[in-house]
Amino acid sequence: xxxxxxxxxxxxxxxxxxxxxxxxxxxxxxxxxxxxxxxxxxxxxxxxxxxxxxxxxxxxxxxxxxxxxxxxxxxxxxxxxxxxxxxxxxxxxxxxxxxxxxxxxxxxxxxxxxxxxxxxxxxxxxxxxxxxxxxxxxxxxxxxxxxxxxxxxxxxxxxxxxxxxxxxxxxxxxxxxxxxxxxxxxxxxxxxxx
Numbered sequence: 001x002x003x004x005x006x007x008x009x010x011x012x013x014x015x016x017x018x019x020x021x022x023x024x025x026x027x028x029x030x031x032x033x034x035x036x037x038x039x040x041x042x043x044x045x046x047x048x049x050x051x052x053x054x055x056x057x058x059x060x061x062x063x064x065x066x067x068x069x070x071x072x073x074x075x076x077x078x079x080x081x082x083x084x085x086x087x088x089x090x091x092x093x094x095x096x097x098x099x100x101x102x103x104x105x106x107x108x109x110x111x112x113x114x115x116x117x118x119x120x121x122x123x124x125x126x127x128x129x130x131x132x133x134x135x136x137x138x139x140x141x142x143x144x145x146x147x148x149x150x151x152x153x154x155x156x157x158x159x160x161x162x163x164x165x166x167x168x169x170x171x172x173x174x175x176x177x178x179x180x181x182x183x184x185x186x187x188x189x190x191x192x193x194x
Contacts, residue, residue, distance in 0.1 A: 009177055012041040012060045014050040016102055017126040018081075019063045019164055019189075022145040027188040034184060038177070046124070048100035054167050061181065062167040063189075065102025074171040076182065078189045083160040085110070086146070086153050087139030094118040095129050095140040103142070106160055110141045113159075164189065 015024055032040065045053070050062040054073065067075055083106055087095070094116065097103040101124070110116070121138055123129050130149050132138050141158055166185060172178035 008037060008039050010039045010041075010059060011178075011181060012043065012053075012057070013185075014043050014045050014053055014060060014062045016047050016050065016064050017044060017097075018065055018103060018143050018146075020044045021126050022143055022148070023164070023189050024063070030188070031184065035177075035181060038181075046098060046100045047102035051167065054169055058169040059178075060169070061178075061185070063185070064165050064167060065162050066105060067163050067165050068167060072169070074168045076166040076186055078164045078166055078186055080161045081164050082144040083110070083141045083158050083162060084144045084147065084155045085139065085141050085158050086150060086155045087133050088136060088154060089139060091137070091139045092119050093138035094120050095132055095138040096120050096122045097126075097129065098122060098124040102162070106162055107141055110158060110160055 028042070047064040047066060050064050051068055051070075051073075054060050054062045063078070065081070067077065069075075094107075094111065096107055103126075118139075121132065123132075126142075126146075129140065129142070130146065133140070133150055133153050141160065143162075144157075147153070147155060166182060168178070168182065172182055
């Protein structure tokens with residue numbers, strides 16, 4: 001039994017909130033079955049925390065909501081994600097994600113572009129943000145994919161898109177376990193988007 005345990009490989013997949021809730025859930029069973037010789041940790045964190053963790057460990061894969069343009073990372077753009085303005089345009093509240101969230105950057109950009117100045121509600125949870133919108137509290141921008149969870153909520157397109165990005169410490173070697181895992185994630189996330 002000890003021998004069997006030492007032959008197993010271990011990977012940590014760190015996932016941003018938006019990717020975890022809107023793109024990742026449906027293929028976890030397939031991932032686990034396909035890579036049955038791996039032990040996985042799946043952790044939900046914001047983009048800054050993920051970048052920090054990837055910096056320190058080659059067996060960590062990060063899925064974040066923005067390119068990093070860092071020379072010490074191997075980055076793969078998974079897809080472009082359209083952002084939409086959701087919630088009642090008459091609401092005096094703007095719902096923000098926490099500062100180190102990938103979504104926060106785009107929310108700030110949208111506020112600046114549109115000279116929007118409202119009272120702010122901040123949360124570190126996409127689920128909580130969706131619950132506020134479901135209860136007609138506030139407005140914000142989110143991934144268009146979030147509309148699946150907000151069928152009754154008013155929305156309009158924006159000119160903002162973001163790139164969902166896979167990051168690793170170094171590029172995986174050809175035919176390595178890391179390359180197979182990266183290819184699997186890239187394929188499944190693109191399939192789930194289409």
